[in-house]
Amino acid sequence: MQTQVAIIGGGPSGLLLSQILHLRGIQSVIVEQKSRAYVLGRIRAGVLEQGLVDMLRAAGVGDRMDREGLPHEGFDIAHKGKRQRIDMAGLTGGKSVMVYGQTEVTLDLYDARDQMDGIIVDEAEDVTPHDLNTDNPYITYEKGGETHRIDCDFVAGCDGFHGVSRKAIPATILREYEKVYPFGWLGVLSETPPVSHELIYNHSDRGFALCSMRNDNLSRYYVQCAIQEEVSNWSDDRFWEELKSRLPADAARDLVMGPSIEKSIAPLRSFVAEPLSYGRLFLAGDAGHIVPPTGAKGLNLAASDIHYLSEAFIRFYEEGSDTGLKNYSETALKRIWKAMRFSWWMTTLLHKFPENEGFGDRIQDTELEYLFSSKAAQTALAENYVGLPY
Numbered sequence: 001m002q003t004q005v006a007i008i009g010g011g012p013s014g015l016l017l018s019q020i021l022h023l024r025g026i027q028s029v030i031v032e033q034k035s036r037a038y039v040l041g042r043i044r045a046g047v048l049e050q051g052l053v054d055m056l057r058a059a060g061v062g063d064r065m066d067r068e069g070l071p072h073e074g075f076d077i078a079h080k081g082k083r084q085r086i087d088m089a090g091l092t093g094g095k096s097v098m099v100y101g102q103t104e105v106t107l108d109l110y111d112a113r114d115q116m117d118g119i120i121v122d123e124a125e126d127v128t129p130h131d132l133n134t135d136n137p138y139i140t141y142e143k144g145g146e147t148h149r150i151d152c153d154f155v156a157g158c159d160g161f162h163g164v165s166r167k168a169i170p171a172t173i174l175r176e177y178e179k180v181y182p183f184g185w186l187g188v189l190s191e192t193p194p195v196s197h198e199l200i201y202n203h204s205d206r207g208f209a210l211c212s213m214r215n216d217n218l219s220r221y222y223v224q225c226a227i228q229e230e231v232s233n234w235s236d237d238r239f240w241e242e243l244k245s246r247l248p249a250d251a252a253r254d255l256v257m258g259p260s261i262e263k264s265i266a267p268l269r270s271f272v273a274e275p276l277s278y279g280r281l282f283l284a285g286d287a288g289h290i291v292p293p294t295g296a297k298g299l300n301l302a303a304s305d306i307h308y309l310s311e312a313f314i315r316f317y318e319e320g321s322d323t324g325l326k327n328y329s330e331t332a333l334k335r336i337w338k339a340m341r342f343s344w345w346m347t348t349l350l351h352k353f354p355e356n357e358g359f360g361d362r363i364q365d366t367e368l369e370y371l372f373s374s375k376a377a378q379t380a381l382a383e384n385y386v387g388l389p390y
């Protein structure tokens with residue numbers, strides 16, 4: 001096979017890139033290692049910034065999101081029995097976010113790619129990029145007992161944190177920055193009405209908890225858990241009891257419990273790889289960076305990477321200019337580091353840190369009290385939560 005941009009990974013980054021390029025007449029092929037059912041079964045992000053919402057609409061995949069998504073203009077932070085609403089719209093001149101699951105975004109993108117006869121190879125094994133530092137890169141993969149080859153102009157590494165693309169950058173060039181947190185998030189999806197019409201981020205002595213949602217009868221809840229915790233140790237009853245113990249009294253009273261339809265544990269990590277390009281390879285999304293989910297930035301950062309990268313490819317093919325491609329890594333990293341800082345800050349603000357006894361706990365309480373009392377502090381939080389400009 002021959003194409004212009006070979007895309008490794010059929011998650012939101014790869015699909016969105018392929019869709020945007022298609023609309024500008026640029027060919028691409030996506031090579032994904034898992035089955036489509038597996039990719040669509042993953043429950044992940046739920047909060048979309050305005051920038052991503054606009055990109056989905058411009059890419060012709062915003063209709064269902066506009067019908068079924070829930071625009072949110074604020075969220076609550078709870079601490080020591082008090083709930084403080086962060087008036088996102090009021091503090092940012094009218095900006096808001098959209099609650100619409102990553103699973104739905106991915107499904108809408110797959111539908112659009114299918115309608116436009118986009119090529120997505122699934123269940124591809126042993127995907128390997130080659131000759132990235134030449135003008136004729138290619139990728140190979142195994143499927144149906146045969147080795148396949150795709151010749152291309154460029155390779156987009158959209159294969160997530162555990163993918164092969166980042167590993168193709170020589171260790172002498174790649175720098176990695178990492179912080180692993182000493183806890184994870186245990187998440188439950190349940191077909192119950194959300195406890196509140198807006199998200200509640202809870203700090204408590206027993207640890208962090210988040211009340212989120214997908215729609216009026218689908219709730220998504222998380223509790224901070226020990227890093228070595230196993231899902232099998234968490235019955236639904238145990239989960240609900242733990243969640244209730246971390247919520248303010250009114251929310252604990254209003255909580256509607258039911259059977260879980262998904263339950264999983266995610267570790268929390270901050271990670272950045274630099275640079276995001278090597279020869280004709282460009283990394284985007286989780287392939288290049290990971291944030292802890294506290295600030296709801298992972299999917300949104302993937303989208304801003306795809307914004308910069310798609311613009312760079314369009315300039316290359318339409319104007320013959322490689323300036324955007326040369327600058328991609330530096331441009332994308334500026335925004336990535338700001339979201340890194342914000343996600344780290346929000347994680348530090350709201351979680352129980354095992355090593356934080358005495359002084360650290362008092363500083364954390366004081367930081368939350370300051371946030372509750374200061375419009376300036378709330379404005380800084382709101383400005384970052386709705387998303388910094390591209």
Ligand code: RFL
Nearest residue numbers: 009011012013033045046159160285286296297298299300
């Ligand atoms: P993905 O989604 O991991 O997709 C990468 C794809 O590449 C495939 N792949 C390969 N394909 C071929 N060859 C290989 N060798 C391959 N290796 C891997 C994989 O199968 C997969 O299909 O990365 P992408 O597209 O960059 O998207 C990133 C987002 O998925 C991620 O940042 C978010 O889910 C993070 N995140 C959140 N982000 C938000 O913006 N808002 C949120 O509210 C939010 N909540 C979350 C989250 C992530 C979570 N977890 C589970 C980590 C909540 C959770 C619990």
Ligand code: PHB
Nearest residue numbers: 045046212293294295296
């Ligand atoms: C979610 O709904 O899954 C979600 C919402 C906000 C976050 C993280 C996850 O910060």
